[in-house]
Amino acid sequence: xANVVTDPRQHPELVLPDxxxxxxxLTFTLSDVAFVYGTKWKQRYFKKVGDDYFPLPAQWDVTxxxxxxxxxxxxxxxxxxxxxxxxxxxxxxxxxxxxxSVNYSVQxxxxxxxxxxCERCHGPGSEHVRQPAATNIINPAxxxxxxxxxxxxxxxxxxxxxxxxxxxxxxDWPVGFHQGGNLQDYWKLEEHKLGDANFTHFPNGTAHKxxxxxxxxxxxxxxxxxxxxxxxxxxxxxxxNADTIKPARDLCITCHNAGSPNGPHNVATMEQHTxxxxxxxxxxxVACHMPQIEQTIADVNVRSHTFExxxxxxxxxxxxxxxxxxxxxxxxxxxxxxxxxxxxxxSHWRVE
Numbered sequence: 141x142a143n144v145v146t147d148p149r150q151h152p153e154l155v156l157p158d159x160x161x162x163x164x165x166l167t168f169t170l171s172d173v174a175f176v177y178g179t180k181w182k183q184r185y186f187k188k189v190g191d192d193y194f195p196l197p198a199q200w201d202v203t204x205x206x207x208x209x210x211x212x213x214x215x216x217x218x219x220x221x222x223x224x225x226x227x228x229x230x231x232x233x234x235x236x237x238x239x240x241s242v243n244y245s246v247q248x249x250x251x252x253x254x255x256x257x258c259e260r261c262h263g264p265g266s267e268h269v270r271q272p273a274a275t276n277i278i279n280p281a282x283x284x285x286x287x288x289x290x291x292x293x294x295x296x297x298x299x300x301x302x303x304x305x306x307x308x309x310x311x312d313w314p315v316g317f318h319q320g321g322n323l324q325d326y327w328k329l330e331e332h333k334l335g336d337a338n339f340t341h342f343p344n345g346t347a348h349k350x351x352x353x354x355x356x357x358x359x360x361x362x363x364x365x366x367x368x369x370x371x372x373x374x375x376x377x378x379x380x381n382a383d384t385i386k387p388a389r390d391l392c393i394t395c396h397n398a399g400s401p402n403g404p405h406n407v408a409t410m411e412q413h414t415x416x417x418x419x420x421x422x423x424x425x426v427a428c429h430m431p432q433i434e435q436t437i438a439d440v441n442v443r444s445h446t447f448e449x450x451x452x453x454x455x456x457x458x459x460x461x462x463x464x465x466x467x468x469x470x471x472x473x474x475x476x477x478x479x480x481x482x483x484x485x486x487s488h489w490r491v492e
Contacts, residue, residue, distance in 0.1 A: 144177055144178055144255060145176075148176050155173075155176060156200050163198075163207045165207040168196050173186065173196065174187055174188035179202065180202060181203065181437055182440075184200075189228075191249045192231040193237070194227055194231055195227045195232065204438065204440075217312070219300070219310050219312050222305075222310040223235075223310070234306075234309040234310060234311040236313075237251070237313075238311065238315065239256075239313045242256075246306055246311070262277050262278050262280070262319060263278040263320055278320050280368075281368075283320065285363075285367075285368055287321075288369075289357070290323035292369040292375075293323060293357070293358070297351070297352060297354030298347070298351060298355055299330050300328060301314060301328075302327065303315075314326040330355060337458070340352065340355075342458065342460045343460065345359060346433070346460065347434050347444060348434060349435050353369075356444055356445035356446045357369070359446050373385065389423070392425035392426070393425070396425065397410065398410055410423070413485070415483055427467065428449055429448070429449060430444055431443065431450065432466075433461045449463070451480070456473050464480075477491060
C-alpha cells in the first residue's frame, strides 16, 4: 500500500521540515495542514476548505532540504488553462485525489479510504474478506498483459479523461475506471508529435517529467513482449529502491545476461557488454537503459522507462540527455561518440 497521503496529526513523525524555522516561502503553519503528500522526493501540503482540499503555496525539497514555491505554472500541465492561477481555486479532488485514494466519488467527494489501498488494484474486496477465494477477487497477475499493466498505468501516466469536463470540472485522472476494465475507454495518454520538445516529452517521445512511467513503458520492446510492471516491482513493498523485487543490478540480469536469448548478444560476460567493471555505477544496466532524466522537482530526476539507449548524437541533435555525459560530466558528446566507436560489439548505426 502506497502511504503517500498522511494526516500530520495522526503521524507527525512523517512531517519532514521544521515548521518552527522561519522561511520566506513558509507562509502557513502546520496547523493549517490537513494532509501531507509524499516523503521521498518532495512533500506537499494541503488544507481543507469545506469538502475540498487545496494545495498550500510551498513544498519541501527532500533531497536539498529546502522550501520551494508550489504553484503549477502556465504552459505546463494541460489542465492549467481551465483553473485560475491560484492554489485556493485548484481543488485536489479533480486534479489529484482520484489516484491517491480508493473509490473517490466525483459526486460526493468522499473516498472509501485514502492512499492506494488493496481495492485500488484488486477491485471490490468485501466478499473476498467474508469468504476468501480466488474467484471473488481480481488478481492483476492473471489478467492479460494490457489490463495487468493498466493497473499501474491508470495513475503512473500523463494524460486526461476521454470525456472532460465532468460535472463542470476538468479531471486529471481516469474517472470511472475500475480494476479489470478497459483503461482506454476512460483515459487517453498525452499526445506527442515526434520531434517536438515540450513540458511532457523530449523530442524522441521519452517522458520529460515524473509520473509518466506508463507513457514511456508502452513504447518499449518490454511492453510489446508482454512484460508487466510487476515483473520488476512489488507494490506490497520490498527493501529495494522503487520496490523492485531484487536490487536493480541483479534484477535485469535475471532475464538479460550473457548468452540469454533476450540479449545482450555476442558477449561472453556482462562486462563485455557494458564496457564497465562489474559493480561500478556504469556497470549497472539502469545507468544506460534507464537514465535519470525525468524531472520530479528542481534538478532531482527519476529514471526513464523506455529502456532505450540514448546516444550522444541524440543529445547534439535533440537536446535529450544521454547517459554517457550525464555520468562523465567533464566529457563532451564528441568524446562519448569516439569512445563508443571503439566498442567492437556495438553497431555504429546506434552510435550515430
